[in-house]
Amino acid sequence: MVSAHHDASTPPTRVAVLGAGAWGTVVARLLTHHVGLRVRLWARRPEAAEAMARLRENAPYVPGLRLPESLHVTSDLAEAVRGAEAVFVAVPSRGLREVMARLKALGGSSALVSCAKGLELGTFKRFSEVMAEYLPEAPLAALSGPNLALEIARGLPASATVASLEGALALRVQGWLNQPTFRVYTSGDLIGVEMGGALKNVVALAAGMSDGLGLGDNAKASLITRGLAEIVRLGVHMGGEEKTFYGLSGLGDLVATCSSRGSRNHLAGERLARGETLQDLEASRLTAEGIPTVRAVVVYAQEVGLELPIARAVYDVIYEGKAPQRVLGELMARGAKPEH
Numbered sequence: 001m002v003s004a005h006h007d008a009s010t011p012p013t014r015v016a017v018l019g020a021g022a023w024g025t026v027v028a029r030l031l032t033h034h035v036g037l038r039v040r041l042w043a044r045r046p047e048a049a050e051a052m053a054r055l056r057e058n059a060p061y062v063p064g065l066r067l068p069e070s071l072h073v074t075s076d077l078a079e080a081v082r083g084a085e086a087v088f089v090a091v092p093s094r095g096l097r098e099v100m101a102r103l104k105a106l107g108g109s110s111a112l113v114s115c116a117k118g119l120e121l122g123t124f125k126r127f128s129e130v131m132a133e134y135l136p137e138a139p140l141a142a143l144s145g146p147n148l149a150l151e152i153a154r155g156l157p158a159s160a161t162v163a164s165l166e167g168a169l170a171l172r173v174q175g176w177l178n179q180p181t182f183r184v185y186t187s188g189d190l191i192g193v194e195m196g197g198a199l200k201n202v203v204a205l206a207a208g209m210s211d212g213l214g215l216g217d218n219a220k221a222s223l224i225t226r227g228l229a230e231i232v233r234l235g236v237h238m239g240g241e242e243k244t245f246y247g248l249s250g251l252g253d254l255v256a257t258c259s260s261r262g263s264r265n266h267l268a269g270e271r272l273a274r275g276e277t278l279q280d281l282e283a284s285r286l287t288a289e290g291i292p293t294v295r296a297v298v299v300y301a302q303e304v305g306l307e308l309p310i311a312r313a314v315y316d317v318i319y320e321g322k323a324p325q326r327v328l329g330e331l332m333a334r335g336a337k338p339e340h
């Protein structure tokens with residue numbers, strides 16, 4: 001692998017990645033490509049950090065990915081973030097507030113880069129908004145795109161968008177992550193990038209149900225396309241720019257997640273189609289961010305009077321116990337209308 005240029009006379013820049021699941025581990029590995037960076041990866045459980053440091057792999061989450069010696073793995077949060085110019089937050093939504101509260105207690109002036117995808121139930125906040133509650137002074141960015149972690153871990157090509165209201169931060173993160181197999185674009189539309197990443201998971205649940213029921217490629221293409229219409233409707237309502245939803249963090253990620261057998265949201269949809277319930281999915285600890293997100297979306301859409309039939313159908317299966325076959329049938333039976 002070709003390494004990014006670094007002048008040996010300049011001191012290294014420190015960055016931290018929080019969350020040593022699939023995505024945090026792969027983001028940390030991507031960052032180690034830049035020789036000017038010192039990367040620390042924080043794992044919540046000491047035994048997980050110890051095993052990763054010793055074996056130089058994270059077999060439970062990213063089998064086969066070799067962790068370079070330069071990647072420092074620790075379960076000590078203070079050590080992970082000390083002196084870091086930026087902290088990449090890759091914990092799933094269920095751990096976000098707990099981790100942010102701990103970060104706040106440590107103080108610090110790092111920029112924060114949200115790597116997670118979802119919307120908070122109850123507040124309907126994007127994750128960068130949740131982060132800002134704890135560290136209001138921190139410059140914020142979000143990284144999102146068609147980024148199935150296990151493909152990137154195998155060195156397969158992928159691309160992503162880093163969005164920030166602060167152009168210099170987006171450029172900085174782009175410079176750290178860009179490499180021959182990972183092409184990074186910048187954007188100033190933080191809302192659009194985060195909304196696209198959150199909402200594609202809801203459509204992926206529907207696509208997984210459709211695949212699980214064997215409804216075919218025409219049905220799935222219809223769900224992806226009409227799902228995109230719902231993403232644009234809600235995303236623009238929230239303040240995102242329409243064009244962002246046709247970019248990597250919108251359509252790009254939507255296509256990847258809805259078509260992939262490697263997507264956990266798609267898998268959750270397939271399992272629901274096989275008759276499994278929310279309780280079954282929760283018991284298996286599957287990270288499928290579309291599950292909490294769809295609830296947040298449907299509650300919010302009801303409040304503001306937005307029509308989001310696919311999100312509603314997914315919600316009805318997961319939270320109302322309706323049969324996937326029935327709700328997908330009901331989508332087809334809705335009143336006839338113009339496409340646009």
Ligand SMILES: NC(=O)C1=CN([C@@H]2O[C@H](COP(=O)(O)OP(=O)(O)OC[C@H]3O[C@@H](n4cnc5c(N)ncnc54)[C@H](O)[C@@H]3O)[C@@H](O)[C@H]2O)C=CC1
Nearest residue numbers: 020021022023024044090091092095116117147148149287
């Ligand atoms: N896996 C992927 O391909 C991608 C995932 N993402 C997003 O990244 C986020 C993390 O997902 P993954 O890494 O895939 O999940 P994962 O299921 O692979 O790993 C989750 C990790 O978070 C840890 N964790 C769980 N609860 C925690 C808590 N309360 N505090 C701290 N750590 C906790 C777990 O121990 C585990 O190490 C999600 O929002 C996901 O949507 C984004 C892009 C790609």
Ligand SMILES: O=C(CO)COP(=O)(O)O
Nearest residue numbers: 145146147148263264265
């Ligand atoms: O966000 C992802 C791909 O970009 C990962 O999707 P899943 O969380 O459904 O696995």
